[in-house]
Amino acid sequence: MAGEDSYPTPDTQSLEVAPRPSKLRSLVREVGLQALIEAPSDVRILCFQRVIRMVAYGQATLILTLYFTALGFSDELIGFFMSATLLGDVCISFFLTLFADSLGRRRVLILGCAMMFFSGVVFATSDNFWILLVAAIVGVISPSGAEVGPFRAVEESTLAHLVPTETRSDIYSWYALLGRVGAAVGTLSCGALVQYLQDSLGWSNVRSYRSIYIFYSSIALVKLYTSCKLSEKCELESFLIRQGQKVTEHDADEEAEDAMLLQSTEELEEALRDEVVLEEDGVSHSNKSGIRALIPTLSSRSRKTILILIPLIFLDAFGQGLVNNSWLTYYFNDKFGIKEASLGIMFFIGHACASIGALIAASTAKRLGIVQTMVLTHLPSSIILGMIPATNNLFIATVLFAFRSGTNMMDTAPRQVFISSIVLSEERTSVMGLMNVVRTLSTGIGPSITGAFAGQGNMWISFEIAMAVKVLYDVGILSFFLREKLDRS
Template sequence: MKHVRFHATTCLFTARALRDFGDGFVAVLLPVYLLALGLTPLEVGVISTASLLGSAFLTIGVGLLGARYGHRPLLLGAASLMIATGVAFAAIDAYALLLVVAFAGTINPSAGSVSVFVPLEHAALTSAVSDADRTKMFARYSLVGALAAAVGALVAGAPDLLARIGVDTLIAIKAMFILYALLGLIGGVFYARIPKRRPVRNARSASALGPSRGIVFRLAALFSFDAFAGGFVVQSLLALWLFERFDLSLAAAGVFFFCSGVLSAFSFPVAAWLSQRIGLINTMVFTHIPSSIALMLAAIAPTLPLALGLLLIRAALSQMDVPTRSSYVMAVVTETERAAAASFTAVPRSLAAAASPAMAGALFAASYQALPLLICGMLKIVYDLLLLTQFRNIRPPEES
């Protein structure tokens, strides 16, 4: 039994690494690619909004269907969609068609855990560990993904390097989208190796929320607020801000986002360690607030080195709530509700955030470049205070 669980976990971790590697370079290349096609900053923001909105609807669907059809076939379907998305972005130049592909596909402008894959992977992984080991497992899962995304961000500089030997930059970026599709194909091979799960007898009740509905809806409301705030500074838009505010090169942006991703990655095991001492909710809140302050200071930084330094401080703190949040949601619901709970609390990472990138794009177009970062930081601090007041007394089993 332990061997089967280890095998499933290894396959899921590997598939997550491949997927996040692709998301890492796509998030940096997306604004460069769209601007090269002649789109405006506002249109770049709208495409980011479309991708997040479409991801939200897909995530709702897989959360409801997870218990009925099992994790493996749905993950294979998502991997197929990733393949189609990469090929379509490489082949299409028209803005309207790109909007459709962004909405229906898996393109991820945030290079984070905003994905149709997330609720299925969370539910599958939680069943493989004990309550005591759950947060550590999510920390390792997040660490693997963040390191892969960091390497992906570094690889985003490849088109600039290829341009030095005569390769057209636009063609090189299109080739990166083909690589994204190939990663989806390889990830699908690993998803296919996940052991089949026994069918649920009462699939209808298992696919819906039950006794934990109230807690999940309250968490979803707060996560919606947090996601709306984060949507102002998704990674593609942060890259756009650096390009326009400081004229940062694509290669330099890749190095910066690599360093940022590495810092975020190694914050995950720290978060697991810290949560054992001060609790999951306290870890989420008291690491998040300083990161928001660093973001707001970066928005008004007069020089590039100072701005990048503050953004790196933010990166070292801002993602420490990722494994703790995932662990907390899985801890406060029953086993049969996990896929649905993961879906209904992951959806805000897309749905509520969907309006923000278009707003940020409009602010960029109106030359209010610092405002999206300031709005994001202020709203996130409000979210943290609300989370602390509402959930500090609702503890997971290992803290009782």
């Protein structure tokens, strides 16, 4: 019938079915790699810098205690060196990160590269303990294998500035993972190179160790070059305006609109007299002059959170300092007689496990939440740490070490996301710098204590103390921040 002909039947052949994402694409998105691929070029430069810096740190850490032992320094003196280096780094890092947003993040990173180059040259040429100590404090030498200097705080704050909140966890996870990959490559290459120089070329221990610090300085130069390639997008808008790099018609229009809104109130008159104080989310912004203008003001909520975080971060870092990577290389070398090449392979495995753990942490955080991931990944690591001295079997000790390495840093990316999300954007660099200063300060206490225990043949005590304080940190984080509201942008 004609009526029936007026209703066309759907052509099922022409219907387009949305293609289902491939398993590979889903995996790329799940582990956060998609966010890194689509991130701005500055993000990839910062991640590259992280990789090569950790290569240098991994190499230097593997042979630091062995180098000092070859130079004839005692265990107690080695422990004092580690503590003094980290404590000295506190002052420099605190100053640079406190003023980084005002001085310019790129400038601070470039200055850090110059300091890193200086310290590497001194370590490659001097055997005087006090000169080496000054170079390690003024320059950038990592006695623990962890981050030192201003790099990490400035980079993490910049990453939070460059990427949106929804992909921040992914970027931080890859930032941590790539750092672990760099450290793994550093320890493996260092062990192999030192062993080759000693066995094949007949170099002395001291000479072979010094070659590592020459490479350390070379990496600093590469970092210096790439730091110069960072764009102005890394800087806060307020810094660019002060430098005359961010004055546009759009800015002028916004200022005109603001003036119109204030014109009918007494606030405009106060602003013209430079006496206005505006309250935003509990944070006071005032026209400060001189050096006070460089110091960021924290909101009341941020201050409360930081006052709780500081003692918890202190506990965790103190435990980390008791058994840092330099002392771990000493422990395995002293107890099991492992040589440099084998130590390099062992720590390579540990860093590889940590890299895998970082990927798992990125996926876990999306499902469990940031705080839950921080605790549930870090707590097993803390307990395993105390089990390492309990065995005299090298294989079991290595397995425990690898498992501990794989879980120890799984909380790193979630923790940085947590810290960056509970403070305002203009507070991030200074707050992250403060947290790194606290970590460095508390980490610097442990090595001297471990040095005293090692000198008495009781280094196992350091492992047990470290386990106890790290478990206390985990309990504290869970108790205070389980229901914390994140994302203040």
